[in-house]
Amino acid sequence: MAALVGKWKFESADNLDGFMEKLGIPENMREMARSGKPEVELSQDGDQWSIKTCMGDKVKDVKFKLGVEFDNTTLTGDTVKSLINLNGDAMVEKYNWKGFDIQIERQVIGGKLVSTFTTGDVTAKIYFTKA
Numbered sequence: 001m002a003a004l005v006g007k008w009k010f011e012s013a014d015n016l017d018g019f020m021e022k023l024g025i026p027e028n029m030r031e032m033a034r035s036g037k038p039e040v041e042l043s044q045d046g047d048q049w050s051i052k053t054c055m056g057d058k059v060k061d062v063k064f065k066l067g068v069e070f071d072n073t074t075l076t077g078d079t080v081k082s083l084i085n086l087n088g089d090a091m092v093e094k095y096n097w098k099g100f101d102i103q104i105e106r107q108v109i110g111g112k113l114v115s116t117f118t119t120g121d122v123t124a125k126i127y128f129t130k131a
Helices: 016-023 027-035
Strands: 006-014 039-045 048-055 058-065 070-073 079-087 090-097 100-109 112-119 122-130
Touching (some): 016 027, 016 100, 016 112, 016 122, 058 070, 058 079
Antiparallel strands (some): 006 039, 006 122, 039 048, 079 090, 090 100, 100 112, 112 122
16 A cells, blocks of 8 residues: 555546535535645555645545544535545545445556545546655
């Protein structure tokens, strides 16, 4: 999982708006996500992981242990129970938000961090390059 560790800057996104629309995210929040250029930093200290996301002046730092459920806050400010595990060379996060089963798979492909968001039959991808 060493490939995931590091600072990553936003490059592009595919179908992010469609994914958020499926979840019923309000238009103003979808617009903020469309115009944002997030930076992500993944780090590991022993069995403790951290995913720090910065978008403008907003910073979200999630600390967790693989295989241990934890409280997480969504883009909308709701608290959910997340569970993150490894599946091969991918870090896979799962949670349920307002009846939607959501999966986020983070994996380095071709030197880029690819975050794949899935709920039902809708998928979005966000691509990051090493900062």
